[in-house]
Amino acid sequence: MKISFRAAYKAVLVPALAGLVLAGAPGCSNSDKHADSANNSWTETTVTEGGYTYTTVPGDPMKTRIYTLANGLKVYLSVYKDAPRIQTYIAVKAGSRNDPATATGLAHYLEHMMFKGTSKIGADAWDKEKPLLDSIEALYEKYRGTKDAAERKAIYAQIDKVSGEAAKFAVANEYDKLASNLGAEGTNAFTTSDHTVYVNDIPSNTLSKWVEVESERFGELTPRLFHTELEAVYEEKNRSLDSDFWQEYELVFQRLMPVHPYGSQTTIGTIEHLKNPSITEIKKYFNTFYVPNNMAICLSGDLDPDATIKVIDQHFGKMKRKEIPAQNFPVEQPITAPKVDTLKGPQEENLMLGFRTGGKYSNDDFMLLLAGDLLSNGKAGILDLNLNQKQKLREGFVYLDRMNDYDVVLLGGKPRTGQSMDEVKNLLTAQLDSLKQGHFDDNLLTSVINNRKISAIRQTESNGRAMVFVEAFSSGQSLASVLSQNDRLSKITKQEVMDFAKKTFGNNYAVVYKKSGKNPNLQKVDKPAITPVAVNREKSSVFFKAITAKPSPSIEPAFLDFTKDIKVTKLPSGAKVIYKKNEENKLFSAYYLFETGSNNDKVLPLAAKYLKFLGTKKYTPEALQQEFYQLGSTFEVYPGRERTYVIISGIDENFDKTMDLFEGLLKDPQPNPDALANLIADEKSDRTDAKKNKDRIRAALTDYALYGAKNPTTNVLSNSELDGLKPETLISDLQSLLAYQHDVLYYGPRSEEALTATIKEKHITPASLKPVSIESPFKMQAFDKNEVLFTHFDMVQAEIVFLSKSVAWNREMLPAITMFNEYFGGNMGSIVFQELRESKALAYSTYATYRSADKKQNNYMLSYIGSQSDKFHQAVAGMQGLLNDVPQSEAAFSVTTKALNERLRSARTTKGDILLAYENAQKLGVDVDLAKEIFEQIQSKTLADVKSFADKYVKNQKTTMVVVADKDRVKMADLQKYGQVKVLSLSDVFGY
16 A cells, blocks of 8 residues: 555554654754754765766765766665665655645645556556546546536546546556566555655666666656545545544644644645545646656665666656746744644543644754653653653653654653543643753763664664655755764753753643544545446556566575574573674674463563563662663563563673663562552553554454454453552563573674673573473364454444464465465555455555464464445455455466565575574474575466465355444444354453
């Protein structure tokens, strides 16, 4: 799916990472109040080489080359040979703030249309298609200007009819098929307020083909299949309307910036504008902003810079430069009094409070980066210690949204049981007062800078580093300015931060009290009448044939050899040390891995949470967190259902000290009865919140379908058991875990001998570890009848999951499973996506996958579609039809084969991931890299094999359908058509 909106990497992260400040990614700005970057050691130099001139920054760890073509196109190149792949981003310096006020959502919708091809990509008979597309454009303009409902309905019927005719001459999803053919992964895009970015991760041997495809794609806009894609955007809008968080987030922005597009408009657009789209306006936007001097190509990976810039210039150099019209965005007036709103919705109660400051790389921005980390860094910030560590509220967080013209800093949290929203607000603002008054350790400033430097190193450990270039380009900052960020932050004094806080954080805020209840203003975008269009799976354009016919240099696959890629040492206790040396930098990651989890120990999840609230005889809980942060180290305990991971990481020179701290905590934790009482109260509140979250309800209902009333979700302590817990019980549970057989995994720079010596000294275990031979208490249900499990939730969408049980895990099935999933439901070029989204416009998100379990469980088929409630029958029929009769297409299978080959040839498991790959293989009872078998065997697979697999394991299986929807929108009679209906209450689903 094309993920967009600020939600692409913000709305999802805030609740998931509550307590962290997500301000670490370098960014840039076009503000006229930028901090002076002239007086720092980072400077750019110019180099001429191979007939091209580029700039570079001495000392840049990414060794970036920045080219500017004659037409103004920026090209950022960084060589990183971790794998024969390249991360690609094409950035356009225009986002939703550039939308006309009369056509909001335009940038985002254009992003969707950029996947529809051109007069070459996706065109079967352009001479016949173009007149029809022109007619559709004219009809939409007429539709926009018509107010009479009957006339509008008649015009839309014409649009639908002509669109069906036009679709006959197009090849749906051909761009996605091209990307798959190149071996691309992560094909996607996102739109923010300031920019639109197009994403692919490609094998290095298909770079020249990718450049040719993208230069064609960005050379012109062809808005084909417009009305079906519009329906997908409607679905996306409805999803945002179903999200209380997103409603809250947008409302804060509206209050903070009532005249600037950041607040006065939304990226996805208003309902009114979505219902009255304009192809003409979208074309104007494309022609204005999608020009080379407003774009950047950002690449990192296994590439030759000299050859790469030549091929980019050969194709993108043909694009014509255009002047970008100046846009003078409104300037916001100072906020002189709090702006207070109350919002109701079915999800959990919380509070969000926001302040507005200057934009990226302004003086305010630099101060805010530092202030944000001082307030909350996940360990030792003012808010972390005063509120989260002391459990004064639930899940307090600080989040910085950096944009070109303005920054927004958000503080938020959930009330504890019996706590009022005003108490939450007062607690949050009190942390700002502490910042103003300098009530924090002087060492915290140094620790913040050191931890930011560690984060910067982590950022260079993958090709994701290319996102730094996107952020730099999108707001006009030099790379030197971006790289100098931490240096400049290190020069800021404590008094300067205090003065900034006093100036910035007053009564100039917006606050939203999000309360639980029925939203009286719940809206939805109604479903228009759409006739499914042809996808023409067997056809391909001349361009597609030409690109795919071009040979690419072959990449030889490389698979793991565990006898060579890792070192295994057995300790006297029986624990194994699994070692891989970090040859790249001085950071380490270490794991204790236990083959047991919450399925067999209901106390463990709470015990893991409890650990962070404990101190030792030497350190209070707060002091211990500060010690870890000062070392640049972290620790976490993650109890999964069948595995538990204890993870510590940081700078290797502090490995011994980190081990001392962590092992000391495990050995000598001091009971904290108050913390346990608060933790139990929070656990109960979280259970209430779970019943207000549609995603958690769907996941829990899926567990119910798979395993019955007693399942991993309901396998929790009862409230009475919670109330009976003692600190000693949780401490004993954690300490007893260390008595069981486990592996110690290490990826870092020290030698194997030095590591083993440290582990023997620091990792305290019994002389002999107990064996772990615990069977899962949950077995998959029989699935001997068609059944519907329904749970009511107040929302406009319907969440639908289809489940069917299959055979036990079988190593020999893995190649066929891999091939089937890629062909049927694995990506945007797959059968499921094409049929249900592209042809029928039934969903924004849909997928299907045959899941291979581990050796203890059965495989099963899982399919999902999230659709509007009024399309429920169509969505169910559409998915069932595909499951029971998988369409056969040689053309689609050819793309599948090519995609898998390119990806498996260029895939590499590296660094610490090798250790986890080894553990996963061990769990399956194998000692080899199964990817090698998959690669070798798919070479001989045919479409007949896919059909045979589908007929045997997917077709006409007894199915349990999981449905989460509003009972007033999806009726009982609707459900009874698909099997025996079982209506489950939220208490049934969660077990509490």
